[in-house]
């Protein structure tokens with residue numbers, strides 16, 4: 001041990017991009033269906049900085065058919081293409097639930113969007129009908145591998161995600 005023990009991943013998002021994410025999820029959900037998006041940006045060690053949001057329907061036009069999110073391999077291929085062309089990396093994924101519950105459904109647990117250990121998945125309550133500058137009440141989940149997850153938010157807040165003003 002040399003004092004270089006790994007620290008927890010941290011993600012920072014400007015309030016402007018965060019508001020675009022919340023409003024984009026809300027508009028797409030129309031108050032009655034789930035929607036989702038990937039947060040892209042850069043990793044500097046364990047610190048991820050989000051610079052861009054890509055909604056599922058921008059990757060797969062059939063993403064919201066049947067009222068639930070059906071995200072297909074085709075959409076992921078498009079995502080990797082965007083990452084390759086822009087030099088951006090995936091920082092987190094996000095989707096909405098229709099009620100206050102921001103725990104993961106069994107389907108969420110069994111289908112990590114990015115099945116990479118340490119990956120962060122966000123869940124917004126009430127189809128993201130919330131103040132667009134707030135992250136209060138958002139579920140923050142870390143993928144541990146083997147379909148196991150760790151929940152990071154407590155009392156509606158998490159220090160894994162930080163909103164910045166720039």
Ligand SMILES: [Zn+2]
Pocket residue numbers: 095096097104105108123
């Ligand atoms: Zn879910």
